[in-house]
Amino acid sequence: MPRRRNTQRRMEIVNTAFRLFAEQGYANVQMKDIAVACDISKSLLQHYFPKKIVLLSTMLNELTLSAFIYSNEQLTMLSAHQRTMIQMSFVLRMLDENPTMEHFIQDIFESPELTTEMVLVTLDWLEAIGVEGEAAMIRYALNFALSGGMAVFFKRKILRASVGMISENIDQAFYLLLGENTEKIDQIYLSTAKYNTDYYYQQFITHLHRHATIDLSTEIKI
Template sequence: MEIVNTAFRLFAEQGYDAVQMKDIADACDISKSLLQHYFPKKIVLLSTMLNELMLSAFLYSNEQLTSLSAEQRTMIQMSFLLRLLDENPKIEHFIRDVFESQELTTEIMLVTLDWLEAIGVDGETSAIRYAVNFALSGGMSVFFKRKVLKASVETIAEHIGQGFYMLLGEDQQKINRIYLSTAKYCTDRYYEQFVNYLYKHATIDFDSEMKI
Protein backbone atom coordinates (compact mmCIF):
# COMPACT_ATOMS: atom_id res chain seq x y z
CA MET A 1 0.00 0.00 0.00
CA GLU A 2 2.96 2.33 0.50
CA ILE A 3 3.84 1.79 -3.15
CA VAL A 4 0.23 2.34 -4.27
CA ASN A 5 -0.10 5.54 -2.24
CA THR A 6 3.22 6.92 -3.44
CA ALA A 7 2.38 6.16 -7.06
CA PHE A 8 -1.07 7.72 -6.68
CA ARG A 9 0.51 10.94 -5.39
CA LEU A 10 3.02 11.04 -8.25
CA PHE A 11 0.41 10.26 -10.93
CA ALA A 12 -1.92 12.93 -9.51
CA GLU A 13 0.82 15.57 -9.38
CA GLN A 14 2.73 14.84 -12.60
CA GLY A 15 0.46 12.74 -14.81
CA TYR A 16 0.66 9.05 -15.58
CA ASP A 17 2.86 9.35 -18.69
CA ALA A 18 5.44 11.57 -16.99
CA VAL A 19 6.07 9.17 -14.11
CA GLN A 20 8.43 6.24 -14.67
CA MET A 21 8.75 3.09 -12.59
CA LYS A 22 12.17 4.27 -11.41
CA ASP A 23 10.57 7.49 -10.10
CA ILE A 24 8.13 5.46 -8.03
CA ALA A 25 10.87 3.16 -6.72
CA ASP A 26 13.06 6.14 -5.77
CA ALA A 27 10.16 7.86 -3.98
CA CYS A 28 9.52 4.64 -2.02
CA ASP A 29 13.25 4.24 -1.31
CA ILE A 30 13.26 0.74 -2.80
CA SER A 31 14.87 -0.84 -5.86
CA LYS A 32 13.11 -0.93 -9.21
CA SER A 33 13.36 -4.73 -9.17
CA LEU A 34 11.52 -4.90 -5.82
CA LEU A 35 8.82 -2.58 -7.17
CA GLN A 36 8.40 -4.83 -10.21
CA HIS A 37 8.13 -7.87 -7.94
CA TYR A 38 4.81 -6.44 -6.73
CA PHE A 39 3.80 -4.56 -9.88
CA PRO A 40 5.48 -5.89 -13.06
CA LYS A 41 4.22 -2.95 -15.16
CA LYS A 42 3.12 0.59 -14.45
CA ILE A 43 -0.34 -0.07 -15.85
CA VAL A 44 -0.82 -2.90 -13.33
CA LEU A 45 -0.12 -0.42 -10.55
CA LEU A 46 -2.57 2.11 -12.00
CA SER A 47 -5.21 -0.58 -12.42
CA THR A 48 -4.80 -1.59 -8.77
CA MET A 49 -5.30 1.94 -7.44
CA LEU A 50 -8.20 2.53 -9.82
CA ASN A 51 -9.98 -0.52 -8.43
CA GLU A 52 -9.30 0.62 -4.86
CA LEU A 53 -10.64 4.10 -5.60
CA MET A 54 -13.80 2.91 -7.37
CA LEU A 55 -14.64 0.23 -4.82
CA SER A 56 -14.14 2.65 -1.93
CA ALA A 57 -16.44 5.20 -3.59
CA PHE A 58 -19.17 2.62 -4.18
CA LEU A 59 -18.95 1.45 -0.56
CA TYR A 60 -20.85 4.56 0.55
CA SER A 61 -23.83 3.71 -1.64
CA ASN A 62 -23.73 0.05 -0.65
CA GLU A 63 -23.84 0.83 3.07
CA GLN A 64 -25.59 4.19 3.38
CA LEU A 65 -28.20 4.31 0.59
CA THR A 66 -29.62 0.80 0.93
CA SER A 67 -33.20 2.03 1.36
CA LEU A 68 -33.15 3.64 -2.11
CA SER A 69 -33.76 1.99 -5.46
CA ALA A 70 -30.90 0.98 -7.74
CA GLU A 71 -31.87 3.80 -10.11
CA GLN A 72 -31.78 6.41 -7.35
CA ARG A 73 -28.45 5.18 -6.04
CA THR A 74 -26.96 5.28 -9.53
CA MET A 75 -28.02 8.91 -10.02
CA ILE A 76 -26.72 9.99 -6.62
CA GLN A 77 -23.42 8.15 -7.00
CA MET A 78 -22.72 9.76 -10.38
CA SER A 79 -23.46 13.21 -8.98
CA PHE A 80 -21.13 12.68 -6.01
CA LEU A 81 -18.27 11.25 -8.09
CA LEU A 82 -18.31 14.11 -10.60
CA ARG A 83 -18.44 16.70 -7.83
CA LEU A 84 -15.51 14.96 -6.14
CA LEU A 85 -13.46 15.27 -9.34
CA ASP A 86 -14.57 18.87 -9.92
CA GLU A 87 -13.49 19.98 -6.45
CA ASN A 88 -10.21 18.04 -6.44
CA PRO A 89 -8.04 18.88 -9.48
CA LYS A 90 -5.36 16.30 -8.64
CA ILE A 91 -7.88 13.46 -8.62
CA GLU A 92 -9.44 14.80 -11.82
CA HIS A 93 -5.95 14.80 -13.37
CA PHE A 94 -5.57 11.15 -12.36
CA ILE A 95 -8.98 10.13 -13.77
CA ARG A 96 -8.38 12.06 -17.00
CA ASP A 97 -5.26 9.95 -17.58
CA VAL A 98 -7.34 6.84 -16.97
CA PHE A 99 -9.92 7.77 -19.59
CA GLU A 100 -7.18 8.38 -22.15
CA SER A 101 -6.31 4.67 -21.94
CA GLN A 102 -8.76 2.23 -23.52
CA GLU A 103 -7.44 -0.54 -21.28
CA LEU A 104 -8.05 1.46 -18.11
CA THR A 105 -11.41 2.78 -19.30
CA THR A 106 -12.41 -0.87 -19.67
CA GLU A 107 -11.25 -1.41 -16.08
CA ILE A 108 -13.62 1.34 -14.89
CA MET A 109 -16.44 -0.25 -16.87
CA LEU A 110 -15.85 -3.66 -15.29
CA VAL A 111 -15.82 -2.30 -11.73
CA THR A 112 -18.95 -0.26 -12.46
CA LEU A 113 -20.72 -3.26 -14.00
CA ASP A 114 -19.98 -5.36 -10.91
CA TRP A 115 -21.44 -2.62 -8.70
CA LEU A 116 -24.56 -2.19 -10.86
CA GLU A 117 -25.14 -5.94 -10.70
CA ALA A 118 -24.65 -5.92 -6.93
CA ILE A 119 -27.29 -3.21 -6.37
CA GLY A 120 -29.76 -4.89 -8.72
CA VAL A 121 -29.94 -2.79 -11.89
CA ASP A 122 -32.25 -4.66 -14.28
CA GLY A 123 -31.24 -5.58 -17.81
CA GLU A 124 -29.21 -7.97 -19.90
CA THR A 125 -25.51 -7.86 -19.10
CA SER A 126 -24.61 -6.93 -22.68
CA ALA A 127 -27.17 -4.10 -22.69
CA ILE A 128 -25.93 -2.72 -19.36
CA ARG A 129 -22.34 -2.92 -20.58
CA TYR A 130 -23.23 -0.97 -23.73
CA ALA A 131 -25.21 1.63 -21.76
CA VAL A 132 -22.37 2.14 -19.26
CA ASN A 133 -19.79 2.46 -22.01
CA PHE A 134 -21.82 4.94 -24.02
CA ALA A 135 -23.01 7.08 -21.10
CA LEU A 136 -19.67 7.23 -19.30
CA SER A 137 -17.38 7.72 -22.29
CA GLY A 138 -19.54 10.49 -23.73
CA GLY A 139 -20.36 12.03 -20.38
CA MET A 140 -16.77 12.15 -19.18
CA SER A 141 -15.64 13.71 -22.47
CA VAL A 142 -18.07 16.54 -21.77
CA PHE A 143 -17.03 16.69 -18.12
CA PHE A 144 -13.36 17.22 -18.99
CA LYS A 145 -14.38 20.08 -21.32
CA ARG A 146 -17.00 21.51 -18.95
CA LYS A 147 -15.32 24.91 -18.54
CA VAL A 148 -15.05 25.50 -22.28
CA LEU A 149 -18.61 24.28 -22.81
CA LYS A 150 -19.86 26.16 -19.72
CA ALA A 151 -21.67 23.04 -18.59
CA SER A 152 -22.38 22.53 -14.88
CA VAL A 153 -21.31 19.37 -13.10
CA GLU A 154 -24.91 18.82 -12.00
CA THR A 155 -26.19 18.92 -15.59
CA ILE A 156 -23.50 16.53 -16.81
CA ALA A 157 -24.24 14.06 -14.00
CA GLU A 158 -27.94 14.25 -14.78
CA HIS A 159 -27.40 13.55 -18.48
CA ILE A 160 -25.05 10.62 -17.78
CA GLY A 161 -27.60 9.03 -15.46
CA GLN A 162 -30.55 9.69 -17.75
CA GLY A 163 -28.63 8.54 -20.82
CA PHE A 164 -27.73 5.29 -19.11
CA TYR A 165 -31.33 4.43 -18.23
CA MET A 166 -32.71 5.56 -21.57
CA LEU A 167 -30.35 3.11 -23.29
CA LEU A 168 -31.78 0.40 -21.04
CA GLY A 169 -35.24 1.24 -22.36
CA GLU A 170 -36.65 3.14 -19.39
CA ASP A 171 -39.49 5.61 -20.00
CA GLN A 172 -38.38 9.25 -20.02
CA GLN A 173 -41.07 10.28 -17.52
CA LYS A 174 -39.96 7.55 -15.12
CA ILE A 175 -36.35 8.67 -15.45
CA ASN A 176 -37.35 12.25 -14.69
CA ARG A 177 -39.23 11.12 -11.59
CA ILE A 178 -36.22 9.14 -10.40
CA TYR A 179 -33.93 12.10 -10.92
CA LEU A 180 -36.25 14.49 -9.06
CA SER A 181 -36.55 12.04 -6.17
CA THR A 182 -32.76 12.19 -5.65
CA ALA A 183 -32.56 15.99 -5.43
CA LYS A 184 -32.64 16.07 -1.63
CA TYR A 185 -29.60 13.80 -1.50
CA CYS A 186 -27.48 15.81 -3.95
CA THR A 187 -26.77 18.51 -1.37
CA ASP A 188 -23.72 19.70 0.54
CA ARG A 189 -24.79 17.72 3.60
CA TYR A 190 -24.94 14.35 1.88
CA TYR A 191 -21.93 15.08 -0.32
CA GLU A 192 -19.79 15.87 2.72
CA GLN A 193 -21.02 12.64 4.29
CA PHE A 194 -19.92 10.78 1.15
CA VAL A 195 -16.46 12.41 1.12
CA ASN A 196 -15.88 11.70 4.80
CA TYR A 197 -17.02 8.12 4.31
CA LEU A 198 -14.66 7.73 1.36
CA TYR A 199 -11.80 9.27 3.32
CA LYS A 200 -12.43 6.89 6.24
CA HIS A 201 -12.80 3.67 4.25
CA ALA A 202 -10.48 4.11 1.27
CA THR A 203 -7.25 2.16 1.30
CA ILE A 204 -5.63 4.95 -0.72
CA ASP A 205 -4.25 7.84 1.34
CA PHE A 206 -6.05 11.01 0.22
CA ASP A 207 -4.40 13.37 2.71
CA SER A 208 -2.71 15.57 0.09
CA GLU A 209 -5.05 14.93 -2.85
CA MET A 210 -8.56 15.43 -1.52
CA LYS A 211 -10.36 18.26 0.26
CA ILE A 212 -12.47 17.27 3.27
Protein backbone atom coordinates in the same frame (compact mmCIF):
# COMPACT_ATOMS: atom_id res chain seq x y z
CA MET B 1 2.86 -11.74 9.78
CA PRO B 2 4.50 -12.11 6.33
CA ARG B 3 1.09 -11.83 4.67
CA ARG B 4 0.29 -8.71 6.69
CA ARG B 5 3.65 -7.17 5.78
CA ASN B 6 3.04 -7.97 2.11
CA THR B 7 -0.39 -6.32 2.24
CA GLN B 8 1.09 -3.26 3.93
CA ARG B 9 3.90 -3.04 1.38
CA ARG B 10 1.41 -3.33 -1.51
CA MET B 11 -0.68 -0.46 -0.16
CA GLU B 12 2.43 1.66 0.42
CA ILE B 13 3.28 1.16 -3.25
CA VAL B 14 -0.29 1.95 -4.33
CA ASN B 15 -0.33 5.14 -2.23
CA THR B 16 3.01 6.30 -3.60
CA ALA B 17 2.04 5.56 -7.19
CA PHE B 18 -1.29 7.33 -6.74
CA ARG B 19 0.48 10.46 -5.51
CA LEU B 20 2.91 10.38 -8.44
CA PHE B 21 0.15 9.78 -11.01
CA ALA B 22 -1.96 12.59 -9.55
CA GLU B 23 0.94 15.06 -9.50
CA GLN B 24 2.74 14.19 -12.73
CA GLY B 25 0.26 12.29 -14.90
CA TYR B 26 0.06 8.56 -15.54
CA ALA B 27 2.01 8.66 -18.82
CA ASN B 28 4.86 10.64 -17.26
CA VAL B 29 5.53 8.21 -14.42
CA GLN B 30 7.58 5.08 -15.09
CA MET B 31 7.90 1.97 -12.95
CA LYS B 32 11.47 2.95 -12.03
CA ASP B 33 10.15 6.29 -10.71
CA ILE B 34 7.70 4.47 -8.45
CA ALA B 35 10.43 2.11 -7.24
CA VAL B 36 12.73 5.04 -6.38
CA ALA B 37 9.93 6.87 -4.55
CA CYS B 38 9.16 3.68 -2.58
CA ASP B 39 12.87 3.10 -1.87
CA ILE B 40 12.71 -0.41 -3.28
CA SER B 41 14.21 -2.10 -6.34
CA LYS B 42 12.32 -2.21 -9.61
CA SER B 43 12.37 -6.01 -9.48
CA LEU B 44 10.68 -5.99 -6.07
CA LEU B 45 8.08 -3.53 -7.37
CA GLN B 46 7.39 -5.85 -10.30
CA HIS B 47 7.04 -8.76 -7.88
CA TYR B 48 3.96 -7.00 -6.50
CA PHE B 49 2.83 -5.30 -9.72
CA PRO B 50 4.32 -6.78 -12.94
CA LYS B 51 3.08 -3.87 -15.10
CA LYS B 52 2.02 -0.28 -14.53
CA ILE B 53 -1.49 -1.08 -15.77
CA VAL B 54 -1.83 -3.75 -13.06
CA LEU B 55 -0.90 -1.15 -10.47
CA LEU B 56 -3.44 1.28 -11.89
CA SER B 57 -6.14 -1.38 -11.98
CA THR B 58 -5.54 -2.10 -8.29
CA MET B 59 -5.62 1.62 -7.59
CA LEU B 60 -8.89 2.11 -9.46
CA ASN B 61 -10.45 -0.81 -7.60
CA GLU B 62 -9.43 0.72 -4.28
CA LEU B 63 -10.62 4.21 -5.24
CA THR B 64 -13.88 2.98 -6.71
CA LEU B 65 -14.70 0.85 -3.69
CA SER B 66 -13.89 3.79 -1.44
CA ALA B 67 -16.04 6.15 -3.50
CA PHE B 68 -18.96 3.73 -3.43
CA ILE B 69 -18.71 3.05 0.32
CA TYR B 70 -21.19 5.83 1.08
CA SER B 71 -23.80 4.24 -1.16
CA ASN B 72 -23.02 0.76 0.13
CA GLU B 73 -23.47 1.78 3.75
CA GLN B 74 -25.86 4.73 3.77
CA LEU B 75 -28.15 4.28 0.75
CA THR B 76 -29.00 0.60 0.97
CA MET B 77 -32.71 1.39 1.31
CA LEU B 78 -32.75 3.04 -2.13
CA SER B 79 -33.04 1.39 -5.54
CA ALA B 80 -30.04 0.69 -7.75
CA HIS B 81 -31.23 3.47 -10.08
CA GLN B 82 -31.31 6.01 -7.25
CA ARG B 83 -27.95 4.95 -5.89
CA THR B 84 -26.21 5.26 -9.26
CA MET B 85 -27.66 8.73 -9.78
CA ILE B 86 -26.63 9.98 -6.34
CA GLN B 87 -23.19 8.41 -6.69
CA MET B 88 -22.56 10.02 -10.09
CA SER B 89 -23.60 13.41 -8.77
CA PHE B 90 -21.26 13.16 -5.78
CA VAL B 91 -18.29 11.86 -7.78
CA LEU B 92 -18.52 14.61 -10.39
CA ARG B 93 -18.85 17.27 -7.71
CA MET B 94 -15.80 15.83 -5.94
CA LEU B 95 -13.78 16.03 -9.17
CA ASP B 96 -15.04 19.55 -9.86
CA GLU B 97 -13.90 20.78 -6.44
CA ASN B 98 -10.56 18.92 -6.38
CA PRO B 99 -8.36 19.70 -9.43
CA THR B 100 -5.72 17.08 -8.62
CA MET B 101 -8.28 14.30 -8.68
CA GLU B 102 -9.80 15.68 -11.86
CA HIS B 103 -6.35 15.61 -13.47
CA PHE B 104 -5.87 12.00 -12.39
CA ILE B 105 -9.26 10.90 -13.75
CA GLN B 106 -8.82 12.88 -16.96
CA ASP B 107 -5.62 10.93 -17.65
CA ILE B 108 -7.65 7.74 -17.37
CA PHE B 109 -10.39 8.81 -19.76
CA GLU B 110 -7.89 10.02 -22.36
CA SER B 111 -6.58 6.46 -22.74
CA PRO B 112 -8.81 3.69 -24.17
CA GLU B 113 -6.89 1.09 -22.15
CA LEU B 114 -7.31 2.99 -18.88
CA THR B 115 -10.95 3.80 -19.62
CA THR B 116 -11.58 0.08 -19.97
CA GLU B 117 -10.11 -0.46 -16.51
CA MET B 118 -12.43 2.20 -15.07
CA VAL B 119 -15.45 0.65 -16.78
CA LEU B 120 -14.59 -2.83 -15.49
CA VAL B 121 -14.39 -1.80 -11.84
CA THR B 122 -17.59 0.23 -12.18
CA LEU B 123 -19.33 -2.77 -13.75
CA ASP B 124 -18.45 -4.83 -10.69
CA TRP B 125 -20.18 -2.28 -8.47
CA LEU B 126 -23.26 -2.04 -10.70
CA GLU B 127 -23.59 -5.82 -10.58
CA ALA B 128 -23.15 -5.81 -6.80
CA ILE B 129 -25.99 -3.32 -6.22
CA GLY B 130 -28.34 -5.10 -8.61
CA VAL B 131 -28.50 -3.07 -11.82
CA GLU B 132 -30.48 -5.31 -14.14
CA GLY B 133 -29.73 -6.05 -17.78
CA GLU B 134 -27.63 -8.20 -20.07
CA ALA B 135 -23.96 -7.87 -19.13
CA ALA B 136 -22.87 -6.87 -22.64
CA MET B 137 -25.61 -4.23 -22.83
CA ILE B 138 -24.72 -2.77 -19.42
CA ARG B 139 -21.10 -2.55 -20.49
CA TYR B 140 -22.04 -0.83 -23.76
CA ALA B 141 -24.37 1.62 -21.99
CA LEU B 142 -21.73 2.42 -19.39
CA ASN B 143 -19.02 2.98 -22.00
CA PHE B 144 -21.29 5.20 -24.07
CA ALA B 145 -22.62 7.27 -21.17
CA LEU B 146 -19.31 7.69 -19.36
CA SER B 147 -17.13 8.38 -22.40
CA GLY B 148 -19.47 11.05 -23.77
CA GLY B 149 -20.38 12.48 -20.40
CA MET B 150 -16.83 12.75 -19.12
CA ALA B 151 -15.66 14.33 -22.38
CA VAL B 152 -18.22 17.07 -21.74
CA PHE B 153 -17.26 17.27 -18.06
CA PHE B 154 -13.61 17.99 -18.85
CA LYS B 155 -14.73 20.80 -21.20
CA ARG B 156 -17.53 22.06 -18.94
CA LYS B 157 -16.13 25.56 -18.54
CA ILE B 158 -15.83 26.12 -22.28
CA LEU B 159 -19.28 24.61 -22.86
CA ARG B 160 -20.76 26.37 -19.82
CA ALA B 161 -22.28 23.11 -18.67
CA SER B 162 -23.09 22.62 -15.00
CA VAL B 163 -21.87 19.57 -13.11
CA GLY B 164 -25.46 18.73 -12.16
CA MET B 165 -26.62 18.78 -15.77
CA ILE B 166 -23.73 16.58 -16.91
CA SER B 167 -24.40 14.09 -14.12
CA GLU B 168 -28.09 13.93 -15.03
CA ASN B 169 -27.29 13.42 -18.72
CA ILE B 170 -24.84 10.59 -17.99
CA ASP B 171 -27.46 8.80 -15.89
CA GLN B 172 -30.18 9.40 -18.46
CA ALA B 173 -28.07 8.08 -21.35
CA PHE B 174 -27.11 4.99 -19.34
CA TYR B 175 -30.64 4.05 -18.37
CA LEU B 176 -32.17 4.91 -21.75
CA LEU B 177 -29.76 2.46 -23.36
CA LEU B 178 -30.88 -0.15 -20.83
CA GLY B 179 -34.48 0.33 -21.98
CA GLU B 180 -35.96 2.66 -19.36
CA ASN B 181 -38.33 5.39 -20.54
CA THR B 182 -37.64 9.07 -19.93
CA GLU B 183 -40.64 9.50 -17.63
CA LYS B 184 -39.38 6.85 -15.21
CA ILE B 185 -35.85 8.23 -15.35
CA ASP B 186 -37.12 11.73 -14.56
CA GLN B 187 -39.12 10.38 -11.60
CA ILE B 188 -36.09 8.57 -10.23
CA TYR B 189 -33.93 11.65 -10.66
CA LEU B 190 -36.47 13.81 -8.78
CA SER B 191 -36.57 11.25 -5.97
CA THR B 192 -32.83 11.74 -5.42
CA ALA B 193 -32.99 15.55 -5.28
CA LYS B 194 -32.97 15.74 -1.49
CA TYR B 195 -29.61 13.95 -1.43
CA ASN B 196 -27.91 16.41 -3.77
CA THR B 197 -27.18 18.89 -1.00
CA ASP B 198 -24.06 20.07 0.80
CA TYR B 199 -25.04 18.03 3.86
CA TYR B 200 -25.16 14.67 2.09
CA TYR B 201 -22.20 15.49 -0.12
CA GLN B 202 -20.11 16.24 2.97
CA GLN B 203 -21.18 12.90 4.43
CA PHE B 204 -19.93 11.26 1.25
CA ILE B 205 -16.54 12.99 1.41
CA THR B 206 -16.16 12.18 5.11
CA HIS B 207 -16.90 8.51 4.40
CA LEU B 208 -14.42 8.59 1.54
CA HIS B 209 -11.63 9.81 3.80
CA ARG B 210 -12.56 7.45 6.60
CA HIS B 211 -12.81 4.25 4.56
CA ALA B 212 -10.34 4.75 1.72
CA THR B 213 -7.30 2.50 1.82
CA ILE B 214 -5.51 5.11 -0.31
CA ASP B 215 -4.43 8.31 1.40
CA LEU B 216 -6.63 11.03 -0.10
CA SER B 217 -5.80 13.77 2.40
CA THR B 218 -3.86 15.85 -0.15
CA GLU B 219 -6.01 15.20 -3.21
CA ILE B 220 -9.51 15.61 -1.73
CA LYS B 221 -10.38 18.36 0.73
CA ILE B 222 -12.84 17.67 3.52
